[in-house]
Amino acid sequence: MIPITLTVNGERVSRHVEPRRHLIDFLRLDLGLTGSHAGCEHGVCGACTVRVDGEIVRGCLVPAASLDGAEVTTIEGLSDSGEVADLQAHFVARNAAQCGYCTPGMIMTAADILRHHPDATRAQIREHLSGNYCRCTGYHAIVDAVEATLAERAARRQEERR
Amino acid sequence: MKWPAIGYVRARSLDDLWEAQRTHGAAAQVLAGGQTLLATLAFRLSEPGVLVDITRIPELRGVALRDGVLRIGALTRHAELGRDPLIARHAPLIAAAVPYIAHPAIRNRGTIGGSLAYADPAAELPACAVALDATLHLLSARGERRVKAEGFFTGLLSTLLEPGEIIAAVELPPASPAQRSAILEVSRRSGDYAMAGIAAVLELDAAGQVASPRLTFFGVGDRPVLATRANAALAGRVLDAAAIAAAAEALEGDLDPPADLHGPPEMKRHLARVLLRRALAQFLPAREKAA
Numbered sequence: 001m002i003p004i005t006l007t008v009n010g011e012r013v014s015r016h017v018e019p020r021r022h023l024i025d026f027l028r029l030d031l032g033l034t035g036s037h038a039g040c041e042h043g044v045c046g047a048c049t050v051r052v053d054g055e056i057v058r059g060c061l062v063p064a065a066s067l068d069g070a071e072v073t074t075i076e077g078l079s080d081s082g083e084v085a086d087l088q089a090h091f092v093a094r095n096a097a098q099c100g101y102c103t104p105g106m107i108m109t110a111a112d113i114l115r116h117h118p119d120a121t122r123a124q125i126r127e128h129l130s131g132n133y134c135r136c137t138g139y140h141a142i143v144d145a146v147e148a149t150l151a152e153r154a155a156r157r158q159e160e161r162r
Numbered sequence: 163m164k165w166p167a168i169g170y171v172r173a174r175s176l177d178d179l180w181e182a183q184r185t186h187g188a189a190a191q192v193l194a195g196g197q198t199l200l201a202t203l204a205f206r207l208s209e210p211g212v213l214v215d216i217t218r219i220p221e222l223r224g225v226a227l228r229d230g231v232l233r234i235g236a237l238t239r240h241a242e243l244g245r246d247p248l249i250a251r252h253a254p255l256i257a258a259a260v261p262y263i264a265h266p267a268i269r270n271r272g273t274i275g276g277s278l279a280y281a282d283p284a285a286e287l288p289a290c291a292v293a294l295d296a297t298l299h300l301l302s303a304r305g306e307r308r309v310k311a312e313g314f315f316t317g318l319l320s321t322l323l324e325p326g327e328i329i330a331a332v333e334l335p336p337a338s339p340a341q342r343s344a345i346l347e348v349s350r351r352s353g354d355y356a357m358a359g360i361a362a363v364l365e366l367d368a369a370g371q372v373a374s375p376r377l378t379f380f381g382v383g384d385r386p387v388l389a390t391r392a393n394a395a396l397a398g399r400v401l402d403a404a405a406i407a408a409a410a411e412a413l414e415g416d417l418d419p420p421a422d423l424h425g426p427p428e429m430k431r432h433l434a435r436v437l438l439r440r441a442l443a444q445f446l447p448a449r450e451k452a453a
Binding site for chain 2: 002018019020022025041042043046049052055056057058060061062063065066068109112127128130131132
C-alpha cells in the first residue's frame, strides 16, 4: 500500500492505496465520489474525465498512487463551484444528457473548452469533444449546449465591456 | 479489466531509479505519462512487476535552447509541446503534430519520451524525430549515450533501448529560416492512430531550390520510414509541380507497407502519395499554388 495525501475538490485527503488502484476507482470506491464514471477503463471513452492539477485527464489512466500532492477536481467539485452552472442548464434544456453515463466526462471536457477556448467554433468544439463517447449518440445536443454556452458568455463579456 | 496486482516505486531522482532497477531487475517498468502502458495493463498485454514512476525526476523535465541545440526533456507532455514558445519557434513541426495526437485529456499526460520509447509505427512523434534528424540522449546506471532517431527505431514497438536504459531528452538542431515543415495524416476518426501520415521537413532557398529534404512517413511500415528515394528526387531541384511528381513516383521504391485492419498495401501507397503531394504543395510559392 502506498500512502498519498492530496486535495480532492478542495478537501485534503490522506489514504493508503494499492498501486493497481486507478484514480476513478479511488474516487468512487475509496472516497464515495461516484460522479466520475468508469467506462471502457482503457482510455478510449472519456467517461472518467477529471481534472488533475487544473488540466483534464483520463482518470482510468492515472494511478492513484502517483497523485501524492496533487489537486483533483471531479464533477462534484466542478458542479458545487458553480463554474459550469450555465453549461449544465443548457444540457438540461436540450436533453443533452440522455442516459447520463457520459455526461460527467462531457461536462469536464466542455468546461475545458469554456476555459481555454472561449472563441471555439462548432468544428473546434467537436474536435475537443472527440475523445468523449456518447453511446446514446446524442452528440448534436451536446455540441449545441456547449455552443450556446460559449455564445452566451461571449455576449455577456461584450455587455460588460460596454 | 482492472489492472493486475503490481508494485509501485516513486523515483525522485535518477539515483532512485537506478536503485529501483537494481532491486527489482527485469520486473521494473518505467512509468512516465502512462497513456499507453496503463492501457496495456488493463488488456494484460504487459504484466510488469513494479511500476517505477519517473515523473518527478527533475533532470528529465524542461525545454531549453543551449549551445545551438534545442533540448526537450523526455517528460515534456504533448500539451506542453504544443504551447512551448521555444518549440513553436525552433521545432514548429513538433508543435504542429500535437493536435493529431489522441485527445486533449491524453495530451495532458502523455510524454514525448514515452511516445518515442513505445515506438508505435503509426505515431506522430517518432516520425517527427526522424524527419527533424533528432538525437536521443539515453541514460542508464552504466552511463549515457546519444543515438540518432533515424537508427533508434528497429522494428514494431522496438528500439535500441537496452534493459535499464531510458530516454532523458530529445535534442534537435533548431529550425533554420529556410526550413519548411508540415505534418499531415489520414485517420478514420479524430485522435486515432494514422492509417498513413507524413512528417515533411526540407529547406528552400530564395530561388525555391530544395536542400536537405527529409520526408518521413508513418503508419506505412513497422517503424517511421525515411523516404530515401523520394528525398533524393527532391534534393537540389527547384520545388515545382514536376519535382513533386518526381518525388511521388520515387516514393514507390521507399515503401513496403504491410496490409493491416485499414486495408491492403496498395491503399497505403496511395494515401502516402496523396499526402506527399499535399505536404509539398504547402511549400510552393503562392502563385504556383493558385496555378
